[in-house]
Amino acid sequence: MKQIAILGAGPAGIEAASLLASLGHPVTLYEKESEPLGNITDKAFLFPNFADAQEVAVTMRAKLDNPNITLRCNTEVTQLLPSYIAGFQEENLTGTPVWKVNDELYDIVLLATGYTPFDAHRKEELGYGIYPGVHTSLEMEKMIREKRIINSVGDSPKRIVFLQCVGSRDEKSGNHYCSKLCCVTAVKQAIEAKKQLPYCEVYVFYMDLRMWGQGFEEMYRTAQQDYGVNFIRGRISEAGGTFDGRVQIKAEDTLLGRPMKMTSDLLVLMVGMEASKGTRELATQCRICGEYGFAQSKDPHLHDCQSDAPGLYVAGACKRPMTLSDSINDGRSAAYEILTSL
Numbered sequence: 001m002k003q004i005a006i007l008g009a010g011p012a013g014i015e016a017a018s019l020l021a022s023l024g025h026p027v028t029l030y031e032k033e034s035e036p037l038g039n040i041t042d043k044a045f046l047f048p049n050f051a052d053a054q055e056v057a058v059t060m061r062a063k064l065d066n067p068n069i070t071l072r073c074n075t076e077v078t079q080l081l082p083s084y085i086a087g088f089q090e091e092n093l094t095g096t097p098v099w100k101v102n103d104e105l106y107d108i109v110l111l112a113t114g115y116t117p118f119d120a121h122r123k124e125e126l127g128y129g130i131y132p133g134v135h136t137s138l139e140m141e142k143m144i145r146e147k148r149i150i151n152s153v154g155d156s157p158k159r160i161v162f163l164q165c166v167g168s169r170d171e172k173s174g175n176h177y178c179s180k181l182c183c184v185t186a187v188k189q190a191i192e193a194k195k196q197l198p199y200c201e202v203y204v205f206y207m208d209l210r211m212w213g214q215g216f217e218e219m220y221r222t223a224q225q226d227y228g229v230n231f232i233r234g235r236i237s238e239a240g241g242t243f244d245g246r247v248q249i250k251a252e253d254t255l256l257g258r259p260m261k262m263t264s265d266l267l268v269l270m271v272g273m274e275a276s277k278g279t280r281e282l283a284t285q286c287r288i289c290g291e292y293g294f295a296q297s298k299d300p301h302l303h304d305c306q307s308d309a310p311g312l313y314v315a316g317a318c319k320r321p322m323t324l325s326d327s328i329n330d331g332r333s334a335a336y337e338i339l340t341s342l
């Protein structure tokens with residue numbers, strides 16, 4: 001029986017592990033955090049149908065209840081090398097390199113180490129970590145989940161401003177790519193904010209809204225027509241603090257070509273997705289590190305779950321920004337590729 005390791009117990013890793021295990025293949029699933037699915041359990045609702053993220057996480061977590069799956073949480077993989085590079089001589093019968101994962105050997109490895117949110121401190125001009133009214137989209141998600149959206153002095157905010165493309169499509173942060181999910185996430189959070197605080201004014205500053213998925217455009221319309229969310233095409237160049245803990249924003253309305261100033265209780269920065277540290281380090285070690293530190297597949301069209309290294313597969317947001325459903329589907333595709341190889 002071939003030994004299979006999956007690195008990362010996010011949606012892609014869990015889906016692949018579950019499928020392989022259900023067909024009788026033992027899988028060891030490594031996770032550096034204390035629990036799987038860290039990037040779902042910190043969400044409130046999922047777009048476009050506002051499904052409860054915690055319920056989805058429970059359903060996914062249940063997929064690990066299979067005796068063929070060994071889940072190793074709190075286990076960071078720091079070494080991923082073909083054994084012949086790592087100093088071992090072993091090769092399996094097909095001549096595929098046996099992979100060394102930390103100190104153990106596997107025939108097949110699936111890299112599913114996911115993404116990390118952009119660190120908003122890097123955009124100093126937006127005041128994150130300096131002014132208490134400036135939050136990231138992750139912090140906003142937590143406030144929505146706890147039904148406790150508050151300003152810096154603990155009151156209900158009267159105005160909330162969302163800013164798109166923080167750390168994505170941005171020369172200064174070095175990320176030229178679009179993170180794909182933050183437009184729809186801002187619309188979702190704007191709707192949730194209005195549901196919880198109907199009298200609060202909500203503004204979304206965008207470069208252009210990328211509502212590409214099924215049901216996304218309808219959400220955008222609903223946000224405007226049913227919830228009165230205001231969308232302004234423009235960039236915020238600077239955020240500062242006011243004496244009463246609010247946030248002063250300097251922006252430009254790029255449709256009207258006019259500079260503008262606005263004061264808001266909260267400024268929410270829609271942070272993009274970057275390759276996680278684990279993705280960068282492990283992809284570099286096994287020489288499949290592509291642009292921006294994401295893992296590179298063999299071919300984005302025909303072999304997107306394979307890599308150039310024999311026996312090494314890739315799935316989920318370690319390759320590029322992906323939605324939850326994309327990641328789950330990609331995990332399934334990777335499992336299929338692995339099964340085909342066995």
Ligand code: SF4
Pocket residue numbers: 164165166168169177178179180181182183184207208209210270272
């Ligand atoms: S999805 Fe929207 S907010 Fe996110 S990077 Fe792309 S354009 Fe910007």
